[in-house]
Amino acid sequence: MSKTTNLINRELSWLEFNQRVLSEASDASVPLLERLNFLCITASNLDEFFMVRVGGLELLISDGVEKVDNSGMTPREQLDKVLLRSREMVKAQYACFTAGIEPELASAGIRLVSPEAYSEQERNYLEKLFLEEIYPVASPQAVKSVEEFPLVPNLRLNLAVRLEGNDDGKKPLYAVIPLGSSLRRLVRLPADKGCTFTTVENVVRSFIGCYFPGKKVMEISAFRITRNADFNFNDEVSSDFMADMESLVSRRREERCIRLEVEAAASKMLTDFLRKALQVRQESIFELQGPVGLVDFREMLSVDGFNALRYKRWEPQQPADIDSTASMFIEIAKRDILLCHPYDNYEPVVKFIQEAADDPDVLSIKQTLYRTSPSSPIVQALDRAARKGKYVTALVELRARFDEERNISWAKSLEKSGVQVIYGLKGLKTHSKICLVVRREQRGIVRYVHFGTGNYNERTARLYTDISFMTCDDSLGSDASLFFNTITGYSEPQKFLKLHASPIGMKEKLIELIENEAGRSKDGQKAGIMAKMNSLVDPDVIEALYSASKAGVQVKLNVRGICCLRPGMAKLSENVSVVSIVDRFLEHSRIFYFLDGGVEKMFISSADWMPRNLVKRVELMVPVENKACKAKLKMVLESCFKDMAKSSRLKADGAYERLADPKAKGDGFRCQEFLYRSTCQKAEDEAKVQQTVFTPHKSPDLEKK
Incomplete structure (x- = not known):
């Protein structure tokens, strides 16, 4: 088999992801209105797929490009297969709606009527x-x-x-x-x-x-x-980046x-x-x-109404190890904090930035913004901080696809408030999620940092699974300062103490970590890789994973969407397994684990393993060294690979098979439910502990000491 056929075509792989979402819309065990929601998601997904991916193939064909991709297909061959698969999917979407969801909704009391069915009263x-x-x-x-x-x-x-x-x-x-x-x-x-x-x-x-x-x-x-x-x-040749981006948005029409x-x-x-x-x-x-x-x-x-047709609400929980009455600076100073959203409430992240805006001891706030909510409390906090005289820097990525208009509006508003706004870097999208707060304290200047796998968006934080990591670790704080100084000025990229960034070394570090596991396995040591991401496309990283598999390394991958790696192929990837979970929350976190002879290196990242993330974007990969935080991340990873309710396994031919028995009645292990129940139990246990703690009221003077 040639090297090119060792990879699955990315466009066809994405369509298989959308098919897995459509399967949720067809699943009778899913509440009816949630099935409608999944169906609408598949329609929205397909709209964007045509605008971007099919549009890109059309351009390549019109330009006469005949070069094959990593799966061995020309743009014309890809487009033919994409259109064929899309037609099959659209047919399935409408069958799901007209023969399934619509009549079932009518039976439940939500009717969609056509003109021939109008009563005289309705027609009037x-x-x-x-x-x-x-x-x-x-x-x-x-x-x-x-x-x-x-x-x-x-x-x-x-x-x-x-x-x-x-x-x-x-x-x-x-x-x-x-x-x-x-x-x-x-x-x-x-x-x-x-x-x-x-x-x-x-x-x-x-x-x-x-x-x-x-x-x-x-x-x-x-x-x-x-x-x-x-x-x-x-x-690279833009003289007025803001104006050119506004023109680009207009051109789309x-x-x-x-x-x-x-x-x-x-x-x-x-x-x-x-x-x-x-x-x-x-x-x-x-x-x-x-x-x-x-x-x-x-x-x-x-x-x-119609609550019986919806999922039972899973409310985000107040993190058990965070005192909601205390300042976030006090809480972070005690220990590193790791939150798993949406099970853990996103409120501590918002509170951290809001407190930074209002705290007189905070000297500066520096933050990246990629996709925010329409009335973002985080952007409002940055605005307020600047008006109070703090030094505020916001890197607002104007090229966040389909959010350009909102980001342009935020950028203009923040500039008026006195925020130093950077529109991004020439030739690169800034996709990293980082907020650095510099605070003056009795012990000196302290840097508090939030790293995330998801956007600074309190709305999507209730819908997407993501990780927040907050720390005042000196090395990570120093790296955060260096990161912002590098992307906001003309300075040459410097070597970080702990962070790894793309496009200057993250890909090489990932391959090094994978090769290290392969080397340990060849030497007879225990080796293992677990990774969770949205997409796996980069051919060099995939080749390193193939080599690790051939060396005997057990590689477990949870890839929600596109996966170009072919697992389970003899003498190539027989030690690699790939699963994908589609459930009520969108899987979005990126977590990477390497056994490393028992040291267990753990990272979170804003980046998927794709060329666009590792070569064409500014991304961060953050080591998580705190023992409790590492254990929490490992639990998330391991629970993903136990899922037998909402998980599908990728086969070597690019097709997926559902791991759950379709005849079973929800008895299989369900990762998202397990993580939610575990979070609730921790919150409940902490509440019981707090009931036995006697906290005296102190005078304001004593509180300040």
Whole structure:
């Protein structure tokens, strides 16, 4: 077998990940509204996949590139297989919705009705709503020829209307009605019990004559387009980075169409007209057996009640080893703190930065920001700190894909407050998660640092599994200062004491750690690797893992998404196993463990094992040396490999097999449930201990001493 075929194609591997998410939508043991949520996630995922990955393949083909990738396929071959697999997936999505979720929701009291099922009362209600709220907003645009087709927005719902032609009627007339972002996709109807919805396109369809008086409407079809969002931006020659990024965001609205989705009932005449007008290839047209744009049905998830159709809430817990009444500086000074989100509450991280903003002894705050929430309390704290005269530096990565507009807005706002804002580094995305607080104390200047595997986003911290590590370790504090001085100035990269950074050494360190395990195994010593990440793509790292496997090292990998490594192949990777967990929380943490002869080296990181992370981004890999913190991380890793409820095993051919018995009734070990229950138990045990501790009230003067 050639070296190239030792690797799975990354695009096809990603599609298999989305299929695993779709499997959750089809799983009858998952609560019904959660199944709808998983289905909407697969639709949203596929939208982004087409914008970025399919768009990238289209560009390579148009540029005449025929070079094969690491799996041995040309861009054309990849695109053909991607489109074929995508069609299979879309067919499965709509079968899941129309034959499964939709009728089951109706039985549970959440109905989606079509025009032919409207009662007289419902039709009267919708007519009034149409005339008052839709007709004044949505306007048709006549399309006299394909050359005059309007610029329709990316991923927005539209109606294509074919009208009977003038004179002899042989040449039809066309119009487009953009339904835009200001109209809700789902319209709720009055109902005595339960919830009844219809779609906005069906409301317009029912009263289409109001738009075209005196004209005969021959047909109406909903459609949606996907525009390419993958294009090169050379920031090396940018003279005004902010302005160029704003231009890039605007440019996306006009990029070429790479996918057309249209209702299957649309005639060939109408579909051909859209194809020519949008200049999209026939192979890129998806005729859908259901409503266009499944992602919009997320609106159903917000209905009140129906708690039996949702997961039972798992509330984040106050970390058992953190005194919620004490300052975070006092808590971190006692010992290193490691939090596993979302089981551990994210509040201590927010509190740490908010306290830093308000503490008069804090001299400076330096932080990287990649994706934040719309009303981020962390960004607000940085703003407040700057207004209070503290030295605040924020590296706001403007190139965080699809979050560019929000980050541009935050950057401008922070600059007005006096924050030193760095827009990123030329030629590199800054994806590392680090916050450095410098504080004056009686013992001198102390550096407190937060390292994370996830974004500084308190909302996604409730939905993603991530790690927070807070410390005032002198070496890590020194490294943090060096890191910020390097990325904010013109200084040459210096050697860190403990940290490892990309693109200056992290990849080499990872390969060194893997090779060290291989060497120990060859010498007859115990060796082992456990790693958890989102994606494994880098061919050099994979080759090192293959070599370690051939040396007898047991390699256990938990890779949520893309995995290009082929496990279980004789004389190549028979000692490598790969699992993927898809459950109620998105697995997002990166944890790396190397046995190292019993020393047990443990790291957390912002980086996946992909070329883009290890070569094209600024990332950090942080050693965790505290015994209790290491034990907690090891427990997380080991629980991932025990999962028999929500885990799938990767096979050598790139397919996945579910480890759980589909006939079992949830009796298998479930990693996320175990970690949540363990966190709750620790919080409960700590609460009992606190009940037996007598804490006297002291005078304010004594408290200060």
